[in-house]
Amino acid sequence: MKRLIILILLISWSTFFQLFMRDYSQVFPEAAATISFGLILLMGYLASDLFVLVKLPRITAYLAVGLVMGPYVLHTIDFASLKQLSFIDQLALNFIGLAAGAELHLSELKKKIKPITSLIFVGGSVTFLGMLTTLRILNLSFLQQPTPRATLLVLVLCSILALARSPSSVIAIISETNAKGPFTETVMGVTVTLDVFIILLFAIVSSIGASILNPEISVDIIFLGSMVLGILVSFIIGAGVGFFISFYFQRIASETIFFVLALVFLIARFSGVVHELVHDLYHIDFHLEPMIICLVAGFVARNFTQSATPLLEAIEKGSLPVYVLFFALTGAKLDVSILKNFWHVAVIFSLVRFISMNLGAFAGATLAREPIRLSRLYGLTFITQAGVSFGLVKMMNAQFSSLGETLGTVLIAAIILNEVIGPILLKSALVMSGETGKKQAG
Amino acid sequence: MRILLCIIAICVLSFMGSRWSFSHFHLPRFAVQLYLTGSEFIIVGILLGPMFLNVLSDSVLSALHPLRALCLGWIGFLFGIQVDASLFKKFPREYLRTALYIPLAVTAVVFFPLMYLLETTLSLSGNLLLISTLVLSFAAANTAPSSLAIFQKTNDLHRSPLLTLFRFIAGIDALPGILATGIAGAIVSIPLTQGSILPSSLTWLFIISITGLLMGGIIVLLMDSDPTNQELTVFLTGIIVLLGGLGFYFHQSCLYMAALTGIVVGNSRYGQRLHEIAAVPERTIYILLLILAASSIDPQTAFHPGLIIAYVMFRLAGKFIAGSTAVSFWGRWPLTHRSVGLGLISEGGLSIAMAMTLQQIIPGTLSDAIIALILATVFIHELVTPYTLQYVFAKAGKL
Numbered sequence: 001m002k003r004l005i006i007l008i009l010l011i012s013w014s015t016f017f018q019l020f021m022r023d024y025s026q027v028f029p030e031a032a033a034t035i036s037f038g039l040i041l042l043m044g045y046l047a048s049d050l051f052v053l054v055k056l057p058r059i060t061a062y063l064a065v066g067l068v069m070g071p072y073v074l075h076t077i078d079f080a081s082l083k084q085l086s087f088i089d090q091l092a093l094n095f096i097g098l099a100a101g102a103e104l105h106l107s108e109l110k111k112k113i114k115p116i117t118s119l120i121f122v123g124g125s126v127t128f129l130g131m132l133t134t135l136r137i138l139n140l141s142f143l144q145q146p147t148p149r150a151t152l153l154v155l156v157l158c159s160i161l162a163l164a165r166s167p168s169s170v171i172a173i174i175s176e177t178n179a180k181g182p183f184t185e186t187v188m189g190v191t192v193t194l195d196v197f198i199i200l201l202f203a204i205v206s207s208i209g210a211s212i213l214n215p216e217i218s219v220d221i222i223f224l225g226s227m228v229l230g231i232l233v234s235f236i237i238g239a240g241v242g243f244f245i246s247f248y249f250q251r252i253a254s255e256t257i258f259f260v261l262a263l264v265f266l267i268a269r270f271s272g273v274v275h276e277l278v279h280d281l282y283h284i285d286f287h288l289e290p291m292i293i294c295l296v297a298g299f300v301a302r303n304f305t306q307s308a309t310p311l312l313e314a315i316e317k318g319s320l321p322v323y324v325l326f327f328a329l330t331g332a333k334l335d336v337s338i339l340k341n342f343w344h345v346a347v348i349f350s351l352v353r354f355i356s357m358n359l360g361a362f363a364g365a366t367l368a369r370e371p372i373r374l375s376r377l378y379g380l381t382f383i384t385q386a387g388v389s390f391g392l393v394k395m396m397n398a399q400f401s402s403l404g405e406t407l408g409t410v411l412i413a414a415i416i417l418n419e420v421i422g423p424i425l426l427k428s429a430l431v432m433s434g435e436t437g438k439k440q441a442g
Numbered sequence: 443m444r445i446l447l448c449i450i451a452i453c454v455l456s457f458m459g460s461r462w463s464f465s466h467f468h469l470p471r472f473a474v475q476l477y478l479t480g481s482e483f484i485i486v487g488i489l490l491g492p493m494f495l496n497v498l499s500d501s502v503l504s505a506l507h508p509l510r511a512l513c514l515g516w517i518g519f520l521f522g523i524q525v526d527a528s529l530f531k532k533f534p535r536e537y538l539r540t541a542l543y544i545p546l547a548v549t550a551v552v553f554f555p556l557m558y559l560l561e562t563t564l565s566l567s568g569n570l571l572l573i574s575t576l577v578l579s580f581a582a583a584n585t586a587p588s589s590l591a592i593f594q595k596t597n598d599l600h601r602s603p604l605l606t607l608f609r610f611i612a613g614i615d616a617l618p619g620i621l622a623t624g625i626a627g628a629i630v631s632i633p634l635t636q637g638s639i640l641p642s643s644l645t646w647l648f649i650i651s652i653t654g655l656l657m658g659g660i661i662v663l664l665m666d667s668d669p670t671n672q673e674l675t676v677f678l679t680g681i682i683v684l685l686g687g688l689g690f691y692f693h694q695s696c697l698y699m700a701a702l703t704g705i706v707v708g709n710s711r712y713g714q715r716l717h718e719i720a721a722v723p724e725r726t727i728y729i730l731l732l733i734l735a736a737s738s739i740d741p742q743t744a745f746h747p748g749l750i751i752a753y754v755m756f757r758l759a760g761k762f763i764a765g766s767t768a769v770s771f772w773g774r775w776p777l778t779h780r781s782v783g784l785g786l787i788s789e790g791g792l793s794i795a796m797a798m799t800l801q802q803i804i805p806g807t808l809s810d811a812i813i814a815l816i817l818a819t820v821f822i823h824e825l826v827t828p829y830t831l832q833y834v835f836a837k838a839g840k841l
Contacts, residue, residue, distance in 0.1 A: 002667045006660050013656060017688065031691035034508035038684030045676050258726060321676045 007046040014039060014076070033084035036069075036077040037325070040332075043069065044324040057423040059172045059327045066331025077332050085329060087265075090290070092326030094264035096168045097291040099315045100192050101238075101298025102308070103171065108185045115368035116189040119378060123364025124163055124194065130356030131159035138352070142345060142406045153209040154407060157396055160205060161411060162353045164198045165191045166386035166422065167291075172323045173426045175316075181435035183374050187381045192295060195388055196231065199289075202392050203227050209400070226286045234292040241267065241293060242300025249307040249314075256314040267293050330386065330419075339413045342406075346413035350421075353414070357382050380429035384422020389415045481824045483729050484817050487736025498737040506734065510798065511686025511696055512679075513731040517795045518620065518697040519682055520724060522704020523717045524613055536776050537610050540768055544783065545583035545615040547764035552579040552756045563749050564811060570804065573626035574812060577800050580619035581816060582757040585612035586790025589827045602840055607776050608785055616792040617701075623799040624650060624698030630803055631693050646694065653688065654699035657681050658706025665712040674719055690802055697799045728791050735794050735813055738801070744814035754819055761786050778838035785834035788827040789820045 044062045051061035069076040109116070135143060135155050143158065145151040170191045174184055207220050241263070248259055271288040278286040298315075302308045339346065358379030365375035393411045430436050490498045498506075530538050557575040560566045566574060590609050599605045628646035664677055682700055689696025707716050739745075765783025797816040801809035 002663055006663055009656070009660060013653070030507040031511075031687055034511055034683060034687030034690060036687075037508065038680050038682075038687055041676060041680030041683065045673065045680065258723070317672060317675075320672050321679060324676065 003046050003049045007043070007050070010039075010042055010046070018076070029080040029084055032078065033081040036081040037085060039069065039076065040066065040328040041321060041324055044328045045320075048324075055427075057173055057427045058176050059169060059323065059423050060420065062324050062327035063331035063334075063420065063423075066328035067334055067336065068331075069328075070332030070334070072332075072334070072336050082329065082332060085325075088325050088329060090268040091261065091265045092322045093168065094268055094290050094294040095261065095315075095318065095322045096171050096326070097294035098260065098264055098298040099175070099319060100167055100171045100188065101242075101295040101300075102302045102311055102315055103174070103188060104192070104299050104302065105185065106299075106303040108182070109189055112182055112186045112189060115186050115365060115370050116193065118368035119186065119190045119361060119364040120194050120197070121364075122367050123190075123360040123378070124197075125360070126363045127163055127353075127356045127360030128159045130359055131162045131352060132156065134352045134356065135159070135349075138348070140345060140348065142410045149212055153205075153212060153400075156205055157202070157209065157400075158349075158411065160198065160202050161389060161392050161396075162356065163194065164385060164389045164392060165194065165382050166384045166388065166419070167191050167195055168326065169384040169386055169419070169423050170381070170426065172327065173423055173430065175319055175323070177427060177430050177436040178439035179430045179433075179435045180438040181433070183377070183433040184430065184435050186370075187378070187430075190378075191382070196292065198388065198392075200227065200231070202395070206395065206400075213400070222284060226284050230287045231289055231292060234289040235296050237288065238293040238296025239300050241297035243305065245297060245301040245311060246305030246307040249301075249310045253310065256310060257318045260311075260314045260318060264290075264294055267297075334416050334419075335412075336416075338409055339416050342410050342413040343417075345410050346417050349410065349414040350417045353418070354379075354383060374433060377429040377433055380425040383418055383425050385415045385418040389418075481732070481821055483732040484736045484821055487733040488739070488741055490733065491737035491739070491741075493741050498733075503734070503738050507690060508683070508687065509730065510734050511690045511802075512683050513727050513734065514689070514795055514798055514802070515682040515686035515696045515700040516720070516723070516727045517731065517791055518700030519678075519704040519707075520717075520720050521616055521620065521792060522701035522706075523708035523713060523720060525617065525701075525705050526708050526713055528709070533606075533610055534776065536772065537607055539772070540607065540776060541611040541614055543768055543771075544611055544761075544764045544786065545580070545618055547767060548583040548757070548760035548783075549579045549618065551760035551763050552582045555756055556582075556753065559749060559752050563746055564808060566808065569629055570808065573629055573804070574800065574808065576622045577619065577626055577796055578753070578812065578815070580622040581793040581796045582753070582760055584616045584619050584789060584793050584796070585786040586788040586792070586824075587612040588790055589788030589824065589831075593828065593831045597835070599835070599840065602835075603776060604778055604782070604785075604835070604838055604840060611786060612788075615786075616796075619792070619796050620695075620698050620701045623695035623796055623803070626800060627689070627692075627694035627698070627803045646692075650689075650694050650699050651702060654685070654702025655706055657685060657699070658703040658710075661703065661707050661716070662710045662712060665710070665716070671719055674716065675722075678716070678720060689799075693803050695799045695803065697795055731791060731794060731798070735798050736817055739810045739814045739817070741814070743807070744810045745818060746811060746815070749811075750815055750818045750822075753815055754822055757789075757819065757823075758784070758787065778840075779834075781837065782834055784830045787823050787830045789816075789823040793820060 044065045047065045048058035048061035051058060051064075066077075068074055071077060071079050071082065132155055135158060143151065143154050145154055170188060173179075174188065204224060207224055210220075245263070249256065252259075268290045271290045271293070274288050275286060278284055298311070301311050361379035361382060362375050365378050366372070370378075390412070393408050393415070396408065396411075487498075489495055492499050553575060556579055557571065560574055560578075561571055564574075585608070587609055590605065590612055594600060594602070594605050594609075624647060625643075627650070628643040631642070631646045661677065661681060664674075669677065681703065685699045685703065686696045688694065689699060704720075707713060761783040762781060763783070765777060765786070766780040769777050769780050769782070793816050794813075797809070797813045800812055803809075
């Protein structure tokens with residue numbers, strides 16, 4: 001109740017100040033961004049308490065606060081402030097990657113290697129085929145292309161896109177619910193690993209697709225090679241960073257949370273510098289994957305050094321503000337008008353994905369002889385989609401502009417839908433698995 | 443790209459520097475003092491600034507304004523939370539009387555000569571002259587508690603009543619200066635009402651005071667629902683960033699608003715817990731502030747040696763006269779002798795924060811000169827502080 005009063009007080013107070021700010025907008029974009037930063041942190045945190053009361057995940061509250069305060073609804077956060085705060089996205093994503101890596105416990109993963117492999121390959125294949133077949137049968141208008149080849153390409157790309165999940169949401173929900181156990185470990189292992197495969201698969205299919213649509217273009221081997229190399233190098237750098245983290249925690253051990261935040265940020269910038277350098281020297285798009293670097297670094301520091309405990313403590317300390325800011329800013333960027341215009345197609349697409357995902361997960365889990373109770377739940381944990389999926393759509397739009405704008409827009413609408421519904425389903429599945437609240441106890 | 447790399451560079455310097463510089467070294471007394479108070483980061487800041495390495499170029503510094511606002515707000519909040527009225531009752535009444543008299547006396551001594559000097563050297567006039575003099579003379583009254591703590595530790599003076607008094611004075615003597623920054627912002631701010639400047643200034647002062655107090659009340663209200671430390675850190679950061687942003691946006695003093703928030707919180711039953719949480723990043727924030735302040739000035743044009751020497755002399759005279767007259771008025775207790783005011787020479791983060799707030803209120807070359815002035819005097823005062831303290835305590839027969 002008191003938090004509701006605080007929320008009302010803050011809203012009233014910020015409305016009062018907005019009366020003044022209107023006359024002075026565009027004068028200090030940095031100042032406006034600073035105000036937005038503070039407001040997001042406060043509102044997101046307070047609103048999440050209200051959502052928890054109705055059993056909704058906190059990240060849904062952060063998304064909702066961002067959405068409402070963002071430039072598409074109330075305009076409390078304008079586009080200039082969003083741009084000014086864009087560095088938070090990068091920082092948060094890498095932080096979440098580090099957290100995900102640090103949460104993966106090798107000995108636990110070894111025990112669950114069978115269900116993880118089965119859920120990735122069998123589950124992924126069933127979902128992919130389910131999507132492909134259903135979308136072909138439904139023959140939705142936005143999927144139709146002038147040639148059968150182009151239509152097939154669109155169906156394949158959409159089906160791959162449907163496999164993408166949101167590791168950031170999974171980590172945030174697991175952290176929020178303090179879930180721990182074999183089910184949680186499997187969900188995390190599948191989500192994190194599959195994302196790496198999806199990025200690769202999507203790049204391969206896009207490259208082949210481009211040559212199918214236009215026979216004059218050959219499959220870009222250099223592009224594919226540099227992508228694979230980028231991921232491999234990211235793994236190696238990540239391992240090095242993991243040992244560096246351990247060195248810092250053992251020898252200096254000062255201001256650890258600042259160290260972690262500065263480190264993840266440095267990794268993001270380092271990746272950018274390397275890309276620019278390689279491009280300038282060799283004219284090749286060589287991308288290191290900052291999130292993979294952080295993920296591997298967290299995994300190495302957790303499983304191969306003595307710094308697991310201080311690292312997990314530092315991550316725990318920094319996680320709440322990072323989640324609030326990251327998801328609220330994600331919410332602020334969601335263009336709700338897209339959903340408003342294409343909701344009916346987006347609902348159909350999401351429904352097909354939901355059914356295919358659940359069928360695939362059930363098949364994969366059953367084949368790995370997981371308990372039937374858990375096999376039914378895996379599908380619910382894989383619904384949420386976010387950053388990677390948006391990135392893939394962006395990539396598709398850039399590479400296949402001839403496929404039409406509607407396709408990309410509908411896919412974005414479906415992702416928005418999954419981003420909102422996914423965390424709720426994930427939280428419910430974790431609760432039903434009986435593994436929530438185990439982290440503190442353990 | 444450069445902006446982002448600079449943030450990292452500053453952060454790394456800050457958190458690693460906080461560990462290295464605050465640990466003990468076997469160096470001459472003045473050098474130890476500089477290391478222990480972290481004053482060497484003034485030089486680091488100047489080196490990183492546009493004149494030398496240009497890592498922190500003008501455009502980068504402009505983009506780093508939110509960080510700067512956060513630092514200012516945090517320092518103001520930390521000061522406010524330590525102004526705990528219940529502590530006043532634990533000390534003799536004479537302590538409070540002395541603690542109130544000395545900063546006001548210093549300000550009175552420094553104000554008029556400084557006003558004349560600013561008018562002649564920096565060609566200031568009107569409101570700019572008034573608010574610059576106001577903030578600088580109140581900043582002159584401020585004493586850095588860290589130097590006193592170091593002296594207490596190195597000389598094992600834990601039970602010295604004189605040092606306890608000094609620390610008591612240092613705990614609250616920045617209050618008038620912080621209020622001065624609030625008034626300065628209200629005076630030069632955008633007009634809210636037609637006609638005379640006074641109604642507009644008073645309205646602004648009222649708005650920012652209410653904002654600071656309201657935020658304090660909100661934090662206390664949140665505390666009633668028993669949040670975790672992590673939740674509190676998020677909430678506190680949110681409030682301070684918000685106040686910093688507002689101060690920056692409207693050219694008001696976020697230092698003043700955050701100090702008011704801190705005072706409300708510090709005088710609630712949750713003061714101790716929140717103080718512990720807010721004090722965690724204190725060293726890092728202080729070093730960040732030093733670096734940002736030092737890098738924002740152009741050493742070739744901002745430093746006015748004559749002004750610096752005169753300000754140091756005015757301040758010394760102010761401290762001496764304040765201590766001396768206090769002894770004349772009320773006798774030798776709790777002060778011990780007439781030159782006791784020289785023990786309050788040390789100057790630190792809050793004076794810099796006041797100068798930076800002034801820069802936020804009136805951006806431009808004038809405020810650069812004022813920041814340079816304060817940075818130089820902080821450096822000089824930290825150099826001489828161990829010796830003046832030694833003199834004062836030796837004369838009082840405490841060493």
